Amino acid sequence: MDEPHCQRCGTCCRNGGPALHSEDAVLYRDQILQKKHLLTLRRGEWVYDNVQGRVEPLEQEILRVAGKTGSQVCIFFQDSACACAIYARRPLECRTLNCQAPEALASLYAHERLTRFDLIAADSGLGELMTWHETVCAYSQIADVCARLRAGNDPKARQELEAIVRKDINARQTLREKGALDEQSLRFVFGRPCTETLPAFGVRVVADRETVQFLV
Ligand code: SF4
Ligand code: SF4
Structure with a gap:
């Protein structure tokens, strides 16, 4: 055959x-x-x-x-x-x-x-930023906060998630403003924006640098 x-x-x-x-x-x-x-x-x-x-x-x-x-x-x-x-x-x-x-x-x-x-040395400027982002925007943390938010009995959950989304947005914006990376390269450095991935955790937001609006 x-x-x-x-x-x-x-x-x-x-x-x-x-x-x-x-x-x-x-x-x-x-x-x-x-x-x-x-x-x-x-x-x-x-x-x-x-x-x-x-x-x-x-x-x-x-x-x-x-x-x-x-x-x-x-x-x-x-x-x-x-x-x-x-x-x-x-x-x-x-x-x-x-x-x-x-x-x-x-x-x-x-x-x-x-x-x-x-591919990116951990002790380079970009490597340190990636490590910081992975710490403050970790999906283990996001999963926990989203579960508390969906349960509706934890008043701090919304604030905590808002802070995570803002850090994700600000990290991307900082590199954009420096002209360091284009939009597609940011998806390599930090992964997809949290605003894109949150719906899988049962939470929808629209956000910019100033405001984070919850759609749930
Ligand atoms: S191109 Fe991909 S889908 Fe098409 S025959 Fe080859 S392996 Fe299969
Ligand atoms: S087009 Fe993309 S998926 Fe297809 S062979 Fe090339 S690299 Fe692989």
Whole structure:
């Protein structure tokens, strides 16, 4: 029987960019993958796990190739040519995936996953900011505060969540104002904004630097 082989139809690329593993760190060092191409999914954040087939909070941080703005199509997928812009240097999961033989990708699931802390030195200015943000905007804390807020019997919960959302907004705004990072790169450095991820915890807010408005 013929070995299953990839037809290069692009369906998997349209379903999202790959998670990264230790073998992919060289792609960042060679600037094939840059901050603007990457998305951090932080520990405790609710995400769809396409191997497990369900939405659940992440046990460990994941770094993945981002989708195009407003879509989950991999940022490197070229629709008109149905091709990968970095095919010769595509990440490990892309080289491994064959939808007709998915076992190989499934076996990579927990293999030496890369995080932003593998790429940014912890003692650099950016590394220190990432560590601070991870401490003050931790999803373990957010889950606890949101549960208390939903229960409706803890008057401090709203203030605490407001403070977390403000710190998340201010950290991003500070780097934006310095011209240090663009919008997409901020999603690598700090992950998705809390305002985007809170609905998975049962709380909706709209916020800017001055106001945090609760929609529950
Ligand atoms: S792995 Fe499957 S879905 Fe992905 S490009 Fe190849 S044939 Fe298409
Ligand atoms: S990096 Fe290339 S092969 Fe991998 S999902 Fe994106 S477009 Fe597809």
